[in-house]
Amino acid sequence: xxxxxxxxxxxxxxxxxxxRYAAMTLSGLLLxxxxxxxxxxxxxxxxxxxxxxxxxxxxxxxxxxxxxILVMAVGAGxxxxxxxxxxxxxxxxxxxxxxxAISRGxxxxxxxxxxxxxxxxxxxxxIGVALLVGFRPAAxxxxxxxAIGLLALLILAFTWLAVAFGLVVRSAEGANMASMPMQFLxxxxxxxxAPDLMSSGIGWFAAYQPFTPIIDxxxxxxxxxxxxxxxxxxxxxxxxxxLLGFLWARSAFNRDPRR
Amino acid sequence: MSHxxxxxxxxxxxxxxxxxRxxxxxxxxxxxxxxxxxxxxxxxGGALGGGIGxxxxxxxxxxxxIALMTITTSTMTAAIGxxxxxxxxxxxxxxxxPISPNxxxxxxxxxxxxxxxxxxxxxxxxxxxxxxxPTATFPEWLAATGLVVLLTFGVTWLAIAMGLLSKNPEGAxxxxxxxxxxxxxxxxxxxxxxxxxxxRWFAEHQPFTPIIExxxxxxxxxxxxxxxxxxxxxxxxxxVGGxxxxxxxxxxxxxxx
Numbered sequence: 001x002x003x004x005x006x007x008x009x010x011x012x013x014x015x016x017x018x019x020r021y022a023a024m025t026l027s028g029l030l031l032x033x034x035x036x037x038x039x040x041x042x043x044x045x046x047x048x049x050x051x052x053x054x055x056x057x058x059x060x061x062x063x064x065x066x067x068x069i070l071v072m073a074v075g076a077g078x079x080x081x082x083x084x085x086x087x088x089x090x091x092x093x094x095x096x097x098x099x100x101a102i103s104r105g106x107x108x109x110x111x112x113x114x115x116x117x118x119x120x121x122x123x124x125x126x127i128g129v130a131l132l133v134g135f136r137p138a139a140x141x142x143x144x145x146x147a148i149g150l151l152a153l154l155i156l157a158f159t160w161l162a163v164a165f166g167l168v169v170r171s172a173e174g175a176n177m178a179s180m181p182m183q184f185l186x187x188x189x190x191x192x193x194a195p196d197l198m199s200s201g202i203g204w205f206a207a208y209q210p211f212t213p214i215i216d217x218x219x220x221x222x223x224x225x226x227x228x229x230x231x232x233x234x235x236x237x238x239x240x241x242x243l244l245g246f247l248w249a250r251s252a253f254n255r256d257p258r259r
Numbered sequence: 260m261s262h263x264x265x266x267x268x269x270x271x272x273x274x275x276x277x278x279x280r281x282x283x284x285x286x287x288x289x290x291x292x293x294x295x296x297x298x299x300x301x302x303x304g305g306a307l308g309g310g311i312g313x314x315x316x317x318x319x320x321x322x323x324x325i326a327l328m329t330i331t332t333s334t335m336t337a338a339i340g341x342x343x344x345x346x347x348x349x350x351x352x353x354x355x356x357p358i359s360p361n362x363x364x365x366x367x368x369x370x371x372x373x374x375x376x377x378x379x380x381x382x383x384x385x386x387x388x389x390x391x392x393p394t395a396t397f398p399e400w401l402a403a404t405g406l407v408v409l410l411t412f413g414v415t416w417l418a419i420a421m422g423l424l425s426k427n428p429e430g431a432x433x434x435x436x437x438x439x440x441x442x443x444x445x446x447x448x449x450x451x452x453x454x455x456x457x458x459r460w461f462a463e464h465q466p467f468t469p470i471i472e473x474x475x476x477x478x479x480x481x482x483x484x485x486x487x488x489x490x491x492x493x494x495x496x497x498x499v500g501g502x503x504x505x506x507x508x509x510x511x512x513x514x515x516x
Contacts, residue, residue: 042443043307045453050306188302197305206302 028080029122032073033129039065039192040133050197059223063137066130067218068191071211073126074154075186077119078162079179085111085166086175108163108253115159116152123151138224147221153238154214158182160245167252186211190219210237268366292329292378293385296321299448300389307449315479319393322386323474324447327467329378330411332439335432337371337415338422342431345423364419364509371415372408379407393478403477409494410470414438416501423508442467466493 039047040062048061127135139147165178188206189195195206206212213233220227299307300318308317344363383391395403418435425431444462445451451462462468469489476483 038443041455041458043303043449045455046309046449047303047306050309187298193303193306199301199305202301 028076028118029125031076032069032122032126035072036065036069036126036130037133039069047193051194059225060134060136062130062134063223064219065192066127066135066137067222068186068189068215069126069130070123070151070218071154071191071215072183072186073122074119074151074158075179075182077115077122077155078158078182079175080118081111081115081159082162082166082169082175082179085163086169089167108249111163112156112159115162116155119155119159120152137222139222143221143224147218150214150218150221150234150238153235153242157238157241157245160242160249162245164245164248164252167249185209186215190215210241213237291332292325292382295328296325296382296385296389299325315481316390316392318386318390319479320475321448322383322391322393323478324442324445324471325386326379326382326407327410327471327474328439328442328447329382330375330407330414331442331467333375333378334371334414334418335435335439336374337367338418338425338431338435339428340371340422341367341419342422342425343428346427364505367419368412368415371418372411375411375415376408379411394480395478399477403474406470406474406477406490406494409491409498413494413497413501416505417497418501420501420505420508423505441465442471446471466497469493 044061044065051059051061051064137144161182162175162179166175169175169178188202189209189211190206191211195203195212197203198206213230214237216225216230217227217234219225220230299321304317304321308320341364344367393400418438421434421438422431425434444458445465445468446462447467451459451468454462469486470493472481472486473483473490475481476486
């Protein structure tokens with residue numbers, strides 16, 4: 001029971017940080033929205049027709065794009081988590097927490113829960129803006145629940161990985177660099193463009209990398225496009241990454257701090 | 260006069276040494292335009308290429324825009340650097356020494372120009388590897404280089420003025436963002452006529468569009484029209500405006516330091 005109280009305290013600390021360093025919090029929230037506006041209004045006129053033709057004319061570019069931007073928002077959220085964990089490690093506050101009568105797991109749990117809530121707010125903002133600029137999902141309540149569940153699973157996976165990066169790297173710059181793949185791999189997936197419209201080698205990579213089945217599943221749930229076996233792959237990748245991140249973060253946190 | 264030049268050279272040496280000692284920012288500023296180029300050519304180029312019309316290939320269309328974006332994003336290091344100098348108190352120390360007052364800014368501008376022009380050269384080399392085939396003659400290459408140097412000079416002074424306004428390096432990075440990413444809202448990546456109404460009007464009339472069109476015309480032989488005059492005009496306006504703004508802001512901030 002003490003573990004829950006300690007985790008709540010750490011969560012409160014996490015939120016206080018978010019409010020105190022509002023610039024970083026805001027940039028994390030606004031970056032995916034700006035990305036979406038840029039792709040819809042600047043590149044949409046050029047990319048849209050190719051996407052529309054590729055999907056048999058049934059999907060507008062804003063509809064095609066939104067699931068990819070949601071996944072990118074999760075990646076952007078994880079980067080700030082990695083940085084804040086790394087800063088805590090560097091400043092020695094984690095070492096101080098170790099000497100206190102605090103549940104060991106609560107320090108990390110507070111970070112994970114705080115990051116998850118922040119990212120969910122970011123996703124709500126992205127969906128809100130997407131609806132304003134013409135996103136029209138065809139999802140029913142069950143499909144929406146499925147999409148939210150998949151996003152929550154992805155957030156959990158990315159957050160645990162980000163915490164692990166922050167614990168291992170121990171510098172803000174290094175943590176930011178380490179979390180780059182989570183932010184930029186979605187660019188080379190089916191987020192902005194169908195892989196079969198890309199040049200051969202890149203198209204092959206985009207078709208088989210982890211983010212593509214996640215984005216395609218999300219797109220299928222929200223727009224009613226076929227999912228195929230992407231659903232199993234998406235859940236598999238999310239669970240695999242969550243487990244990897246959790247075990248890695250736990251071992252990094254429990255390691256002798258003098259090393 | 261020679262005293263001011265010697266002092267500026269000393270400051271330039273200091274800045275170049277710092278760039279080598281802390282290569283992280285320099286390398287990321289170099290890498291970003293190349294990564295953007297790879298992304299737009301290989302990931303998005305298939306669809307974007309169809310929207311540019313004519314017989315021009317997308318890598319050829321894109322390279323002048325990326326070269327210009329390299330210039331605007333590289334100025335962030337200058338803004339952050341000059342702001343760091345002010346906040347760390349080194350400027351206050353320089354003021355107690357027999358140093359030409361303008362040497363600090365001049366050294367910073369020349370350093371930024373050297374780094375930026377190297378970045379542009381790297382981007383053009385990367386573009387050539389990706390299939391960029393300019394049709395420019397030697398005089399056109401000279402004119403394009405002149406325009407790039409003039410733009411770099413103008414944008415650097417403007418970025419330094421913005422950096423001097425900021426109270427901390429993070430703020431300096433944020434304040435220069437609009438300048439750094441304004442080419443996105445121009446003809447750098449797609450023709451303005453593929454954009455929606457209000458945005459199209461803005462893209463057609465913002466400062467960087469005539470500069471990109473002139474650069475594209477010089478390198479690829481496409482029509483320049485009146486863009487050339489506008490390009491040089493905007494570059495000169497940025498240089499004069501940026502220089503005067505930076506100098507007056509520096510005097511005020513240096514007195515506060």
